[in-house]
Structures are given as C-alpha cells and as structure tokens.
Amino acid sequence: MSHSLASMTGYARVTGAAAGASFTCEIKSVNSRGLDIRLRLAPGFDALESDIRQLIGKMVSRGSVTCNLAVEREGAGGNVLVNQQALATVLAAMGELAGKVDAAPPSLDGILGLKGVLEQRDLPMTAAAEADLSAAILQGVSQALVDLALARRQEGGRIAAMLLQRLQEIEAQIAQAETHPARTREAILARLRQQVSALADDITLPEERLAQEALLLATKADIREELDRLTAHLGSARQLIAGGGAVGRRLDFLAQEFNREANTLCSKSNAVELTAIGLDLKASIDQLREQVQNIE
Template identity: 75%
Template sequence: MTGYARAAGAVPGASFTCEIKSVNGRGLDMRMRLAPGFDALEGDIRQLIGKTLSRGSITFTLTVERDGAGGDLLVNPQALATVLAALSDLSGRVDADRPRLDGILGLKGVLEQRDRPMDPAAEEALATAILEGVAQVLVDLVLARRQEGSHIAAVLLERLDEIETLVARAETHPARSREAILARLRQQLADITADIAVPDDRLAQEALLLATKADIREELDRLAAHIVSARQLIAGGEPAGRRLDFLAQEFNREANTLCAKANAVELTGIGLDLKAAIDQLREQVQNIE
C-alpha cells in the first residue's frame, strides 16, 4: 500500500501542485494539508480518495501559487490589539523605551500578506483544475501501488507454496496411521508394565481411540481449502487485503489445532513450521490493499 504521486497544473492567474503519499494502514486514514483558502475543497478531495482507495494511511498536500506581485499587505487588527495591550501592561513595570512602529509591525501575525482574489469565474476554473489534478494523482498512485503489489503477490504465492508443501508432508506422515499409533502404544506399555499382559483387542481399542483424538483430517482439508481461496483472491486483481488477513487468521487457527492434536514429534514440528510460514504470510498481507 505504499506509493507516491505528484501532479501539477495551472490556470490563468495561478498554478498548483498536488502530492499524495501512501503507507501501510489497516483502514483508510486521510490527512489533508491544503493551501490557505482552499478548505472548501477538502470534502470533494476526500470523496475522490475514498472512491479510489480502500486501505492505507494517506497524506495529501495541495500548494497554490498565484501570479502577480504577491498580494496585499494587511494589518491583523486582533493581533495588533493583543500586542498593544501587552505593551500597555508592561509600560509601567519595565523601564524600557517604547517600541517603534516598524518593530511592532515586524512581530509575527501583526502584518499579513494575502493573495489578491481572482474573479469568481477564475476561482471556479482553478477549483475545477485542482480536482482534475487530484483525479490524475490518484491514477498515478494506484499504478505505483499496483507495481508494489505485483512484487508482494509473488512473495505471498511463495509462502502459500511453502504452506501447501507442509500440509502435504502432514498428510502423508506415517505417524498418522492406526498401525503406527498401535506400535507406539505397545512400546509405551512395554516400558511401563513389562510384567503385565494386555489383550490385543484392548490395545486395538485404545489405539483406535487415540487415533480418533489425534485425527487431523479436518484441519488438513480446511488448510487446503484456504490455500485455494488465497490464490484465487491474489489472482482476482481486486482489493483483497482484508479478506486475506481473515484467511491468515484461519490458517493460524488450523495450525494451532494441528499442533494440539499431533501425536508425534515430527507432526508437531510440521505444525510449528506451518505457524512460522503463516506468520510470514500475514505480515505481507498487511502491505496490500
């Protein structure tokens, strides 16, 4: 979701620049830095961004320069009154010469430079041109984000391939078989009760019970289904960040259950490797829209 784009334009009497930056974010967060006097455009700009983007922390900056001598110099009455009141209050308490007029006007905020307004038709033309610039800068930003997305998609597919390989290893692992569980149960009983004979039918019942408790068939099936869904979302070309984030949570849930059910050290190791691959997948998912 990272990207940067810039667009510039001009109309008779003024020129402007639109800049937009995007970084990763769970939702859509917009920050506006508009040139003085253009706050009325904020709603329209936010609407354009909201229609184009669905995730990311967005910073939009608009600068405007008007042609001519730079406008008029005006005294800010409120700032001047504040300064004069402060001088009056200090005059009887501080032994100092009274300030000169140029010193007072040099204080920040007392003297302001304001652009000369353009006629209404020119102002409307400028506002229209700015919104067209916003539309263009959004097109460029989307292109930049898509280029980054194509690289991230390749990484996501690598992680999915890794997850699929681990699922296949768990699927074919011999420790899942009833025979392996029965052999392991026999060895455990032999170590504990060397002098006690346990009927074979009772051992078979216990092995079946353990195999049922340790069955990870359902988890493996769901993991395989999640892999198919994730690949479809990546190939779809539409914003899929939130749905992939949800899938990553489901991947992790199944991996946790697999680890809890695992009846062999090797299966537990596969489950832990799955969790590591899923964490890497989820980290990359945070970077896409």
C-alpha cells in the same frame, strides 16, 4: 479499476499551473483498518475539501491517505496595505508618551516599519480565474490519484508473488503432514507396544486390548479434518489473489482460519516429527498474515 491486488502503501506528486498560480499536490497512503483521509490544503482552498474527499473515495477503498496541497500565486504580496487599526494603536501610544519621554518624534518610515502596520496581501483574483485554478487543482488531484493507484498496484503485484510463495510452502507442509507415517494406526500400535513393554517386562496386555487402545489413540490424533480444511483454505486464498480487487480483509480472515487449523493440528499431534511440521506450518502462516496486512 484493475482487478490486480493493490498495496495500501504508495506515493504520488503532481505539479500544475493555472490563472497566474502554480500548485503542488502530494498524496501518500499507508496501512489502515479502513479508509482514513487527511487533507492539508493551502489557505483559502478549504472549499475544495469536499470534492477532493470524493475523488479519493472513488479511487481508494482502504488505507490512511494524506493529501497536501500547496499553492503559490505569481502576484503574491502584490498589494501593500496600511493596517488602520494597528496604526491608530501606535499613534495613540505616541500621544500618551509625548510629554513624558524626552526623545525626538519617530519618523514616518520608523512608524511604517513597526510590525503589523504595513500588510502584504495577495492581489485579488477574478471569479473566473479562481474557478480556472480550482478546476486545474482538482484535475491535478485526479492525476495524482491515478499515479498513486498505479504505485499501489505495482507494490501489490510484488506482495501477491510473496503470498503465492507462502501458500506453496503451506501446501508442501500439508503434504508432509498428510503422508507422515506417524499418522498410521500401525505406527500408533507399534508405539503403544513399545510404551507398555517399557513400563514393565512382566506386564502383557492382550493383543485385542492393545488394538482397541491404538484405535482410540488414533481417533484422538486424527488430523484428517484439519488437513482437509487447510487444503480448502489454500484454494480460497489462491482464488482471492487471482480475482484481485480489495480482498485484504478476506485474506486476513483466511490467514486467521489457517492459524486455527494449524494450532489444532499441533495439539492433536502424536509424534514429535508431526509437531515440528505443525510449527513450521504456523511460521509460514504468520509470514503470510504479515504480508496480507498491507493488502487493500
């Protein structure tokens, strides 16, 4: 299997014929938390269910997969049989009504025309023909799964490009927060002086006391750890995308971790501009997570 990312969304359709019968196999898949397989098989082909489930399980690790199998036999309706039970019921009813109703007796074609008296059944297949048809159907299902995997990988490639774009945005926002002047102790001290003087003109605090308060505020507002963790998550996300495979759940977990750090950054923020960067960061992370939901 390819190491590229795969989407959970895809569709494939394969037709085939064998042993005097034609078949169509349609497989589609959509998002799901795990692997959910639903089969709709043509009447008489329930014996293939286990094999088809195994084939799907080998090719797909996550997604809600629906497989529809339709089969049409060339000799469909080739045998016409009299349903003896239905005929006996009709004849018994006629016997009961014989002396009670003044009507001409029904004709043979009238009786045979009654629903259920005549039945059309498929011509029986030999065991060898049935085995050939089953083998051809399983081959068709395998081909449909190969086509489905290709469709899912193509869609996965498009999603991977969007994910890398989101990660680039997040990286730029981390850099903005990193270099923002509001984070410096000097900026915090200047703001504190301004706030103190705005409270009252006649209050003057010693420079040493202001410096202590500024240090305390700077410690509370320090987002160094959050920025470091966000940068580490960026590296992990890029590594997972490059490695490919079924990494959807791990990417989703990383997106949650991104969000946790962005929330802390916003709550620690000591400046409107820094809060704005944090909110932009959260918006980018939300978009990232939305796209991750479709990765296998």
